[in-house]
Amino acid sequence: MATDHPTPISEFLRQLKEASVVAHREVEQVLPAIEAHGVQVTLAWLDACRRLFDFDREAGKAFIRGSREVEKVSETVLPWTEQALVFLRWRGSWRALEGFMANLPRAFGSLGHAGERRWSEIGFSWCARQIESGGAYFATPVLDLAGRQGVIGIEQLAQPAEELFETRKLLLGTYLAGAIRVRNLLGAQAILPWALRGADIMQAGRARGEAYFRLESEESLALLLEHLPGYRLADRNRLLGMLLEVWFGTDYELKESSWSPEKGRPFVEIDGRSLYFPAVMASRDEAILGVLHGASHMRFGTFDSLAMKEMFSAAKVEFPESGPVSWAPLYTRYGDDALRFQLIFDLCEDLRVDFQAQHLIPNYLPRLIAAAQAAPPRPVEAAAYFNLALASLDEALAATRARGVRSKRFGPLLDSTATVADAFRVATAIYSNDGLPHVSELEVFHAAYLPGRGPNSSRLAHPQQRQDQQKQQTQSGADSQEQQEQGEEQNEAAQNAEAGDQQDGGKRQEVAGLGDSSGASGRQASKAEQEQRNAGSSDKGKPYPEWDYRESRYKRNWSWVQEKKLGESNMAETGRLVKQYSNALKRLKKAIQAQKPTRLAPLVQQLDGDDMDINAVVSYVAEKIAGRSPKPAIYRRREMRQREIAVTLLADMSTSIMQHLPEGGGRLVDRVRAGVLLFAESMEEVGDSYSIAGFCSKYRDNVTYYTIKDFAQPLTDDVRGQIGGMSGRLATRMGAAIRHATACFERVDSRRRLLLILSDGRPEDYDDGGDRRYLHEDTRMAVKEAVSKGVHPFCITVDTMANQYLPQIFGRGHYLVLDHINSLPNKLPEIYLRLRR
Amino acid sequence: MKAATNRLRGVERDIVQAPQAGDKAPYYEPQGNEVAVFEAAYKKRLPVMLKGPTGCGKTRFLEFMAFQLNRPLVTVSCHEDLTSSDLVGRFLLEGAETVWQDGPLTRAVKAGAICYLDEIVEARTDSTVIIHSLTDHRRKLTVEKRGIEIEAHEDFMLVISYNPGYQTVLKDLKPSTKQRFIAINFDFPPEDIERKIIVNEVPGASPEIAHQLVAAGRKARLLKDHGLEESTSTRALVYAASMMGAGLDAVTACQVAMVNPITDDIELSEALMEIVQAHFSV
Known part of the structure; x- marks a missing residue:
């Protein structure tokens, strides 16, 4: 060529x-x-x-x-x-x-x-x-x-x-x-x-x-x-949590999943223990339905271990004895057609669960159907599944209204006794009989799910014990088991405590040494400590009794509190916080000023003052004429009622406040600092006498009480710097700190004394031997002692599980759970103002 | 019949007034043994403290009991500027003379009425101590300004209400005051009774609406620990039913009666509205 x-x-x-x-x-x-x-x-x-x-x-x-x-x-x-x-x-x-x-x-x-x-x-x-x-x-x-x-x-x-x-x-x-x-x-x-x-x-x-x-x-x-456009679930965490509590009564754990936009359509995922929500979902309705639907799976036995076992054996797949279970083996036997089977199975299981959820949540099915009908059109293959699911929901809704109208196909699932194994059986039948299209693309697979629903098996499953089984167990049986467990715990704790007793002599010195190195620098603290030493107390600090519920008695001189000055100071951080919250502070100050006329209820019936108290004048004249000799207390005065209220803000400075916030945007300690700072600035505006302190502990003989600002001390830049330097360390022996704070109130002569405790978790210490109840009970007693000394303790916590223990410790109405950690800085002064009104 | 209504509505009445023949008994649905307890306390003329959340029926209960016992009821709503003269009485000028005017408490003591101090914690402590001598075996009211003492009428009875749920720790009754009372705890009534109350209070409310309202109310009360100062009361449910009776659609009626009044928190109202919508949207 x-x-x-x-x-x-x-x-x-x-x-x-x-x-x-x-x-x-x-x-x-x-x-x-x-x-x-x-x-x-x-x-x-x-x-x-x-x-x-x-x-x-x-x-x-x-x-x-x-x-x-x-x-x-x-x-x-x-x-x-x-x-x-x-x-x-x-x-x-x-x-x-x-x-x-x-x-x-x-x-x-x-x-x-x-x-x-x-x-x-x-x-x-x-x-x-x-x-x-x-x-x-x-x-x-x-x-x-x-x-x-x-x-x-x-x-x-x-x-x-x-x-x-x-x-x-x-x-x-x-x-x-x-x-x-x-x-x-x-x-x-x-x-x-x-x-x-x-x-x-x-x-x-x-x-x-x-x-x-x-x-x-x-x-x-x-x-x-x-x-990303859409409904942001992470911001609505609290709402979702509240809805779960309302409808399901229990707090299922809500976590944010690692979903990112490339992974396709966002779904709420479940694993039998927790619900995982994506950062963003298409709409509010879809998000709420998704969370409710996910929780329904957990409630109605999708992860029920017995039913799962039955299902696995029907599929001739081995069910692992323990640990999380993978769903994959159920699907692999369908080879290329696995996605098709998965869609059918999810459709059946979702139907079963949604049918039951309708009994728990009124109007749940109609809402689900309405959301599905409003959804944008799907690709042809997906639409086949989508419409079948929709039709099955219509059937379920009809079944809840007029009993007995159940088709052969889905009928077995519309029954409160149906299990996930039934769903599997029905799915297998549908798989072999119906001409649903083959699905291979992920996009189609995702589009096949109704709004609110999603792949149920995207995570490893944690099988649960069956709910009705648990219920069937007689109350007494369950109780005795619990008691037994508790009893074991107690025994262990008691042993630990005893062991602690025996070793005490040697341990205490060791611990004291640890405390010195881990605590704030001794240099700055030395002056205050020396004064104390001169006053007769040792460098071990001040002893307080501690309540032992196991023996129903106080242990004398059990916990030792060392009062120190917070060594760290971080003016830069303070400056940053002041800048960040300057608007909030302005707003707060305005609110306080606006409140002032009513808040500073003018003193009536005074012997001298700026205004006449008309009521007093009338009764004065009247009584005078009636022939009595009343005191001429006929004036009213506008003046701050000095020394009326004294308040101590006691911040928990344990390690846990160093954690990063789940919603991002820094650490808890940042909010604590901001909250304390805003509190201090607002208190200057309010004019009440106040002190700020923090506490942490390691073992009973090393409870550190950091006085950041004393009652008599003015709010100086030094104090502000210390607030900026607050950080977390060690544990939370709250009882001892409350006792010490109560004792500190003796320095002021206010009649009303308020102790605001800012906390992020339950009282705990290294030496409580895992017996939570011990420090709970001690804290409860410390609160009681404080009340009897005329101090009102009030606890503000960011621990959302606090409802479980705070009512017992502080009593109803004497604590507040903040759902939003980010709201802490603004809320803290507001709470105080509400408390003092 | 019309004359009887005129007598009741829009006309000045003396605060001390025993129930008259032909008066309709106030509607009250007993929840437990509170009627028996109150009757026993009345028999022995012991002072009674009604504890419980706002809107659970404390005041209505007392109206009911006063009617049952055929005693006048004198109600004083306490507030922070309430002085002892507001309760006991004061001298008034009349021309060049002065006239002593008895306060509501004094009048109740003289007339043998039931005196109800509503929300007593709101009153200043110096005005609450004057009730001390009335609440123990002495049953005497000291009128300091006139230099006299009044022995209470043998039918006189003192009742106070007290809501321990308020998150104002600085306002609490002194233990010495508290322990002078027989205390009856109130809470929101059980579901069936609450339904009955709604149907009875709101003429025309269907049992179905009552059912849904009560179910929604139950769910709403679960959110108490999420920052609500007061949870959804029976009164709020009754109001919601009334608003529906006046032609408002169910969801709006619930929103204005059960959601808007109790919270400004956006997320809380959103959660409450979710509950309402679940129960009422078709």
Whole structure:
């Protein structure tokens, strides 16, 4: 064949063959297609091949290899041959050329000739800026770049990148993949803010920045989720929790799942222990239905171990003796058709559970049906399942209203005694009889679920003991078991306590030593301590009794409280908090001022004052005329009632306050600091006498009480700095701290004394031997003692489980559970104002 | 018949007034043994303290008992500026003369009425101590300004109400005051009784609506620990039924009677509305 060519071409081929056999062979394969465009064109193309090959062997090969396909799609040769020659301008550009050639056919095909020109121009400008960026650009599939929007899509992507390259030297390669995903999820307008933040992070640390741009780091995901449209479940955690409590009576654990937008449609997931909600769901209705539906699975025995066992044995799959159970073996036997079976099975099980939930939650089924009817249309395959599910719900609803109308197919499930094993049986029957379409795509699979429902087996299951079984167990049986368990615990604890007693002598010294090193720096504390020492108490601090419920008696001089000054101070943090909460503080101060006239109820019937007390005047005159000699207390005075109320804010400074908040945005301690600071600032405005203290403990003889501000002390920057420096350490021996705080009230002569305890968990210490009740009971007694000394303790906690123990310790109405940790700073002063009114 | 209503409505009445023949008994649905306890206390003229949350029927119970025992009922709603003269009485000027006017407590003591001090914790402590001498074996009221003492009428009885649920720790009755009383605990009535109350209180309320309202109320009370100062009361349920009776749709009626009044918290009202909607939307 080669011999037929006129001389320049055959001459060229001969030269090429000498240079590279491989290249020659490849050129020969492409040549016929090129030759159709005429000799001039062929020569130009061959010239380009040679020049590129001379420039870089790889570049040449890539060009030749790609040419055939490009020619086919574009039906031209010269335009892209000229474009390819542009790469000669840059050293090391072969990789970019390789990408260019690979993407050319698609560029021509999807963007057209003009679009292709624009696409390549943008790429060339990047090659000119930095060749790796150009390489990354051309290596990215054109369709991804365009994102179904043609050249405009590409320009949308490139524009922010150019800006960032000019200002921040951000390389396209770092940015591109992430930016495409961001654009697809959130739209083009979201790219720039996302990338700007990324550039900032990049400057702080390269690895962190790269992770950000790969959308792998927490912060970039968080930023993405924040901008996703839809109903944000994470913000509504409290509402969802309340709804669960209302309808199911129990607090199922609600956790945020690791769902991210690429994983497809968000679902509420369940594992038999907890509910996992995604950050965002399409609508409020879907989110609430999802949570209620998930909780119904847990309540109505989807994870019932007996039924699960039955189901597994019906499927001839081994059921693990213990530990979490994987659902996968149930599906694997269906091979390629597993998704189809899974959909049918979920449909049946969901129907069973929803039918039962209707009895618990009025109007649940109608709501579910309404949400499904309002849902956007689905792909054909998904719609088959979707409509079947909807029809089954209609049937379920009919079954709740008029008894006995049950179809053969779903009938067995519309029964309160049906189990997950029944659902499995029904599903197997439907699978073999019905002509539901095969499902292979994840998108279709997801779309097949009704709003609120979702794949039930996305997590490993934790089998539960059956609910009605538990109920069937006679009350006494259950009780005695519990008692037994408790008894065992108690015994253990008692032993521990005894052991502690025996070792005491040696241990105490050891512990004291530990305390010194772990506590605040001794230097600053020394003055106060010395004074105390002079006053006769030892450096072990002040002893307090502790209540032992097991023996129903006080242990004398049992807990030792050391009063210290908080060594740490962090004025920068305080400054930051003041700035962050300046608006809240302004609002609070305004609220306090607005309250003042009523709050400072004018003193009536005074012997002197600014105004007449009309009532007093009338009765004075009347009594005078009646022949009595009343005291001339006929004035009213507007004046702060000094020393009326004294309040101590006692903050739990145990390790747990250092935890990060589940909803993100810092640690609990940040909110505590802010709360205490706002409290202090508002108290200045209110004018009541107040003190601020913190406490922590390690063993009974090392309870540290940090006085941050005493009653007599003014609110100085030193105090503010200490508030900023508050941090968590050790444990929570609350009783001892309450006793000490109560004792401190002796320094003031106010008649009304309020002890506000700010806590994040139950009283606990290292030496309580796991017997929670011990410190609970002691704290309860400490509260009682405080009350009898005229101090009103009131506990504010952020522990949502606190309803279980605080009523016993503080009594009804003497505690408050804050559902929102973020509301703590603003709430704390408000709570005080409410308490004192 | 019309004349009888006129006598009751929009006309000045003296606060001390025994039930008249032909008066209709106030409606009250007993929840437990409270009637028997109260009657026993009345027999021995011991002072009674009614404890329980707002809107659970304390005041209605007392109206009912006063009617049953055929005694006048004198009600004083206590507030923080309530002075002892407001209870006992004061001198008034009349021309150049002064006239002593008995306060409601004094009048009740003289007339042998049941004196009801509603929300006694709200009153200042100095005004609550004057009841001490009335609540023990002395049964005497000291009128300091006139320098006299009044022996209580043999039928006189003192009743106070007290809501321990308020989160105002600084306002509590002194133990010395508390322990002078026979205390009856009230709570929201059981479901069947609450349904009966709604049907009886609101003419035209169907048993079905009562059923749904009570069920919704039960659920709403579960949210007490989430920042509600007061939970949904029986009174609120009755109001909701009344609003429905006046033609309002069920969800709105519940919202204005059961949700809006008790909370400003957006999420709490959202949760409460979820409960309402579940029970009432069709």
